[in-house]
Amino acid sequence: xxxxxxxxxxxxxxxxxxxxxxxxxxxxxxxxxxxxxxxxxxxxxxxxxxxxxxxxxxxxxxxxxxxxxxxxxxxxxxxxxxxxxxxxxxxxxxxxxxxxxxxxxxxxxxxxxxxxxxxxxxxxxxxxxxxxxxxxxxxxxxxxxxxxxxxxxxxxxxxxxxxxxxxxxxxxxxxxxxxxxxxxxxxxxxxxxxxxxxxxxxxxxxxxxxxxxxxxxxxxxxxxxxxxxxxxxxxxxxxxxxxxxxxxxxxxxxxxxxxxxxxxxxxxxxxxxxxxxxxxxxxxxxxxxxxxxxxxxxxxxxxxxxxxxxxxxxxxxxxxxxxxxxxxxxxxxxxxxxxxxxxxxxxxxxxxxxxxxxxxxxxxxxxxxxxxxxxxxxxxxxxxxxxxxxx
Amino acid sequence: xxxxxxxxxxxxxxxxxxxxxxxxxxxxxxxxxxxxxxxxxxxxxxxxxxxxxxxxxxxxxxxxxxxxxxxxxxxxxxxxxxxxxxxxxxxxxxxxxxxxxxxxxxxxxxxxxxxxxxxxxxxxxxxxxxxxxxxxxxxxxxxxxxxxxxxxxxxxxxxxxxxxxxxxxxxxxxxxxxxxxxxxxxxxxxxxxxxxxxxxxxxxxxxxxxxxxxxxxxxxxxxxxxxxxxxxxxxxxxxxxxxxxxxxxxxxxxxxxxxxxxxxxxxxxxxxxxxxxxxxxxxxxxxxxxxxxxxxxxxxxxxxxxxxxxxxxxxxxxxxxxx
Numbered sequence: 134x135x136x137x138x139x140x141x142x143x144x145x146x147x148x149x150x151x152x153x154x155x156x157x158x159x160x161x162x163x164x165x166x167x168x169x170x171x172x173x174x175x176x177x178x179x180x181x182x183x184x185x186x187x188x189x190x191x192x193x194x195x196x197x198x199x200x201x202x203x204x205x206x207x208x209x210x211x212x213x214x215x216x217x218x219x220x221x222x223x224x225x226x227x228x229x230x231x232x233x234x235x236x237x238x239x240x241x242x243x244x245x246x247x248x249x250x251x252x253x254x255x256x257x258x259x260x261x262x263x264x265x266x267x268x269x270x271x272x273x274x275x276x277x278x279x280x281x282x283x284x285x286x287x288x289x290x291x292x293x294x295x296x297x298x299x300x301x302x303x304x305x306x307x308x309x310x311x312x313x314x315x316x317x318x319x320x321x322x323x324x325x326x327x328x329x330x331x332x333x334x335x336x337x338x339x340x341x342x343x344x345x346x347x348x349x350x351x352x353x354x355x356x357x358x359x360x361x362x363x364x365x366x367x368x369x370x371x372x373x374x375x376x377x378x379x380x381x382x383x384x385x386x387x388x389x390x391x392x393x394x395x396x397x398x399x400x401x402x403x404x405x406x407x408x409x410x411x412x413x414x415x416x417x418x419x420x421x422x423x424x425x426x427x428x429x430x431x432x433x434x435x436x437x438x439x440x441x442x443x444x445x446x447x448x449x450x451x452x453x454x455x456x457x458x459x460x461x462x463x464x465x466x467x468x469x470x471x472x473x474x475x476x477x478x479x480x481x482x483x484x485x486x487x488x489x490x491x492x493x494x495x496x497x498x499x500x501x502x503x504x505x506x507x508x509x510x511x512x513x514x515x516x517x518x519x520x521x522x523x524x
Numbered sequence: 525x526x527x528x529x530x531x532x533x534x535x536x537x538x539x540x541x542x543x544x545x546x547x548x549x550x551x552x553x554x555x556x557x558x559x560x561x562x563x564x565x566x567x568x569x570x571x572x573x574x575x576x577x578x579x580x581x582x583x584x585x586x587x588x589x590x591x592x593x594x595x596x597x598x599x600x601x602x603x604x605x606x607x608x609x610x611x612x613x614x615x616x617x618x619x620x621x622x623x624x625x626x627x628x629x630x631x632x633x634x635x636x637x638x639x640x641x642x643x644x645x646x647x648x649x650x651x652x653x654x655x656x657x658x659x660x661x662x663x664x665x666x667x668x669x670x671x672x673x674x675x676x677x678x679x680x681x682x683x684x685x686x687x688x689x690x691x692x693x694x695x696x697x698x699x700x701x702x703x704x705x706x707x708x709x710x711x712x713x714x715x716x717x718x719x720x721x722x723x724x725x726x727x728x729x730x731x732x733x734x735x736x737x738x739x740x741x742x743x744x745x746x747x748x749x750x751x752x753x754x755x756x757x758x759x760x761x762x763x764x765x766x767x768x769x770x771x772x773x774x775x776x777x778x779x780x781x782x783x784x785x786x787x788x789x790x791x792x793x794x795x796x797x798x799x800x801x802x803x804x805x806x807x808x809x810x811x812x813x814x815x816x817x818x819x820x821x822x823x824x825x826x827x828x829x830x831x832x833x834x835x836x837x838x839x840x841x842x843x844x845x846x847x
Contacts, residue, residue, distance in 0.1 A: 336787065339784040
């Protein structure tokens with residue numbers, strides 16, 4: 134049976150810093166700014182906050198952010214593990230707290246100097262970011278050290294099994310870039326690109342080249358979650374959390390689930406989709422637009438299949454038919470995604486999903502968005518959330 | 525350097541960012557056919573549009589042009605720079621680096637934009653700015669900073685004709701660093717070549733790596749239900765037994781998936797480096813490198829045979845070769 138959490142909490146505020154390659158300030162400064170902006174957006178005061186949630190890999194302690202922003206007493210502080218897999222998991226923590234009365238107003242935040250500070254592309258050598266050293270012992274001596282290398286291994290097999298070609302990966306990259314071109318906050322604002330640039334860019338790990346990989350960015354994002362009752366009296370129209378799930382599946386490892394029956398699949402995301410849909414009684418046909426975690430181009434394809442927009446092995450054709458584009462079936466990553474806006478570990482995606490439901494995206498689809506999907510990182514335990522308008 | 529010294533040093537060098545290295549440098553010679561001819565002879569570029577007046581006149585260029593890559597040449601200091609180099613801000617900055625032990629210099633990369641063709645008679649002036657100094661970086665050559673200069677080239681009308689970004693690494697050569705000194709003290713003066721990152725060994729995996737050191741690839745086996753498992757774990761997920769032994773693998777298998785690793789390149793690893801998920805005949809999989817084949821020869825389903833072998837001074841690994 135699905136969790137009874139649908140419509141028990143609403144997102145009422147969103148905030149983001151600028152995104153850059155060198156913020157010139159501390160991660161705490163970024164977190165504080167993002168949180169304050171989200172509270173201002175909601176019309177709430179720092180003293181209204183009684184809960185804070187972030188990622189285990191975030192370097193900003195909840196109490197440090199609370200003190201910096203001037204929040205008062207906290208009744209909830211909680212963290213979600215597994216890198217970008219935590220993104221929508223923060224919403225689940227917040228929604229559970231709000232639904233049960235553990236807290237009334239919870240801020241979910243993530244801030245990082247992902248380019249000027251610790252870069253994830255620099256791999257797990259020496260300076261482990263997460264997970265145990267023993268886990269990575271099975272990969273480090275062989276040189277399989279970076280997120281791109283792990284994802285490449287799944288991608289190669291997926292392409293082998295389904296016949297997916299680089300045409301589909303290019304379409305994912307090109308579609309998000311086309312959105313970013315219109316988004317002043319995006320790294321690739323006003324910078325479109327061609328197939329030739331894509332095909333001749335630096336090779337990373339076969340079959341991935343540079344533009345199959347997301348940005349590395351400095352920046353922070355935050356959202357404010359509270360009860361639907363309180364949401365009715367705030368500055369912005371509330372955005373309901375219709376469904377939200379986080380899941381790890383059998384045989385799961387952190388980024389290296391190479392030992393399952395079939396590795397060209399993401400069963401943890403299948404589980405999250407089933408659970409989130411079941412919570413609210415919705416299905417893929419009800420989703421009008423999406424923010425699909427795009428650390429790498431191929432992972433968007435697998436998630437389209439998990440969330441039922443097409444069948445297994447059909448995502449390449451689905452995207453090549455233009456379905457991610459403004460006029461397509463599922464306008465996706467309308468902010469430019471992490472490939473082209475910024476890599477804030479999926480929380481900039483939650484912010485964009487809220488904008489889509491509010492109707493305020495810079496690339497707002499030319500149709501009413503009753504429901505938007507937003508997902509978390511792939512290859513790790515993951516999740517997703519379905520956001521919708523308040524009745 | 526103490527943290528205070530580092531802070532002072534960084535404040536000193538950062539004060540240079542954004543400054544012009546000196547007055548704009550007007551080229552000593554205007555763009556001229558003789559220098560163009562010397563350049564094309566040396567580089568072996570035989571395109572007639574650079575030297576053949578009649579051909580060039582009929583080409584889309586409508587006359588002789590200078591090879592675009594000569595852009596920087598026109599405003600260079602010339603032979604004088606070997607004798608009495610002018611003390612501009614850039615050299616001043618490098619001297620500060622030198623005085624703090626960052627005596628190494630390495631041109632790392634350059635990129636150039638060309639806005640129009642240069643023709644004989646054009647006068648080129650270079651305007652160079654110290655555009656950026658990176659955070660402190662640890663590189664294979666040693667600890668250092670990347671310095672980026674941007675040069676704008678203008679013509680006799682003051683119009684932009686090109687732009688060049690030039691990046692150098694100013695670094696403390698590795699052998700000079702305290703760590704390197706300590707590790708080589710008393711030993712041969714040549715630093716040891718880098719090795720692969722060693723697998724951390726703990727309760728649940730050390731036995732497996734010790735077997736590898738002995739030349740054996742082992743597979744953990746549950747004593748309760750006989751299930752094979754890799755990577756090793758302390759409990760059987762099927763029957764919950766914590767008793768286990770291990771069998772030695774036949775080292776026969778096939779490629780289940782693979783990737784060729786291009787970037788970033790880590791010190792101690794040979795590139796091109798092929799990495800595969802290998803499906804062993806026994807039924808378990810493991811990550812290992814492929815050897816004895818070219819990247820384009822590898823395919824999913826390719827039969828392979830493993831060999832446990834020493835790959836560097838510290839590392840023994842299973843490598844898989846085409847069977």
